[in-house]
């Protein structure tokens with residue numbers, strides 16, 4: 008709900024308030040973001056501000072005011088929300104409120120994914136139009152709020168009303184000045200194979216924390232999701248603010264405490280290597296930043312994001328359906344396979360109850376290694392004589408669905424496509440393009456290149472029964488042809504994604520980027536699951552999946568059981584441990600199932616059967632993280648159904664310790680008055696006991712011991 012009361016604008020979500028006001032000089036000032044307040048009046052605020060800073064006129068420096076979309080150069084000396092170089096060559100600006108509108112439904116972000124309306128939620132959008140009349144610059148700020156959630160989604164639109172071109176140097180999606188100087192910033196940093204490690208840093212005066220990536224995609228190095236947390240905040244308690252950018256390109260989140268104890272947090276497109284020319288009358292859209300508030304720590308914040316993203320972001324027809332249990336051939340065969348081998352694997356997989364066979368890299372062009380053929384999306388006949396359609400038919404005849412890997416944004420130097428169109432690869436004049444994993448990136452800023460990609464992928468999807476696509480992107484982009492290029496690329500990527508996912512609405516798409524290097528809410532809008540990391544070791548995955556779940560729904564976390572010793576780090580774990588961890592996500596196998604012993608195969612059968620029982624709960628339930636692998640020798644998470652009747656508890660003791668008492672696990676989110684039965688032992692416990700006293704797990708005496716316990720209300 009949005010309430011406008013004279014100069015005050017009050018956005019109310021389920022238990023959250025976001026309040027701003029317009030002062031006498033027309034500046035849009037921020038007042039409050041936090042736990043819901045019933046009512047608020049401008050004159051109450053005005054008194055408060057008078058007392059502190061002298062609330063008078065534009066002679067007062069804006070430097071001391073908390074603002075909604077601050078400019079640089081007109082008496083605010085902090086980091087600006089936007090910088091536009093005008094015809095005089097300076098970037099000084101001041102936006103004054105001209106119009107305030109309350110619109111039904113969500114805001115629209117042209118060319119990029121955004122939160123969407125849903126029949127079960129009711130959204131309203133505030134549109135504030137601000138104008139700098141001296142340079143004829145117009146800005147529209149959009150704030151979408153839902154009655155059902157504790158989120159405010161913000162974006163901005165910049166319009167050049169002048170008769171000369173202007174240049175945007177930066178345009179954040181959100182900017183907010185919190186009256187607090189004693190908070191921490193929590194961010195998710197990593198690398199290939201160890202994505203989204205959780206880091207927590209104290210924000211102190213003068214220090215600028217910038218969580219940014221300028222590597223072409225959202226990146227495995229720093230995720231576009233950041234939390235600002237009170238000192239006492241943890242999983243279960245304390246004030247936490249989330250900032251999640253619906254964007255898959257270069258991003259930046261900046262946090263800085265100023266001299267008066269204000270914390271300015273901004274999130275949006277990374278200004279590094281950015282510039283955007285706006286001709287007279289042209290419009291620039293920023294991506295959407297989804298801000299969220301929780302007074303109950305990280306856990307409640309995550310559950311909020313999971314609900315918002317499941318219901319109002321992810322638009323795939325598969326979002327609300329259980330995903331087929333898959334087997335992917337990559338770690339089983341790499342490039343070295345024949346049709347016969349694949350069919351042998353598929354037959355064995357079918358016997359285990361697996362539902363989908365995914366053929367990974369190596370099926371096209373002359374692809375026997377990673378040095379050729381990207382871009383040539385036609386079948387490699389020597390390897391697959393029946394073609395993709397023939398293979399798909401054979402797999403279907405075995406009783407499995409068929410899925411296929413693509414890396415459509417790329418081109419190999421050794422490919423027909425590159426020989427025909429060398430100018431389609433991203434390059435800078437006079438320099439040899441930078442090759443990475445022996446490949447170039449296609450220039451998706453060009454319409455004809457996007458058209459080619461759409462056609463090449465669609466051609467396969469419409470001639471063979473492909474029911475799943477793994478959409479990979481295996482390199483970073485460095486030698487970008489112009490400032491602002493990465494945004495053009497990102498818009499091209501979204502154009503291609505929209506065309507293909509809308510063209511094939513029944514296909515299940517899985518995102519991927521050298522593992523989890525593009526795990527962001529922009530990708531999730533199109534693809535309801537993302538390969539979380541190339542590191543498939545169960546123990547490494549404890550941290551990776553724990554960190555990923557801070558923002559992204561469990562159902563989007565693609566997680567496979569692979570061989571042991573693990574191919575990425577050599578660790579030896581039991582098949583049970585590998586599956587127990589993989590059940591937290593979209594479950595599958597990635598190994599040569601024909602090489603398993605009979606005993607292992609029987610275990611796989613049981614795991615597949617169990618997954619079928621767990622799937623709905625994992626997809627629709629509430630996640631509670633109970634013990635952190637970042638802080639303890641344990642890791643535990645729990646998923647509880649919305650009606651609180653079904654519970655899945657996962658627990659891991661990472662290293663065995665002699666004579667130690669195992670840590671108690673206190674469950675959460677249960678009905679304290681209900682009785683819950685442990686489905687394995689038949690023992691019945693009170694919900695209150697499981698939550699307040701907790702239970703001790705009898706781990707096996709070995710490293711990497713895990714338990715998966717299911718409870719059901721009786």
Ligand code: GLA
Pocket residue numbers: 337367368412479481519520521522523538541
């Ligand atoms: C990337 C992906 C892997 C696999 C390979 C194939 O590394 O993350 O899962 O698909 O590419 O080349």
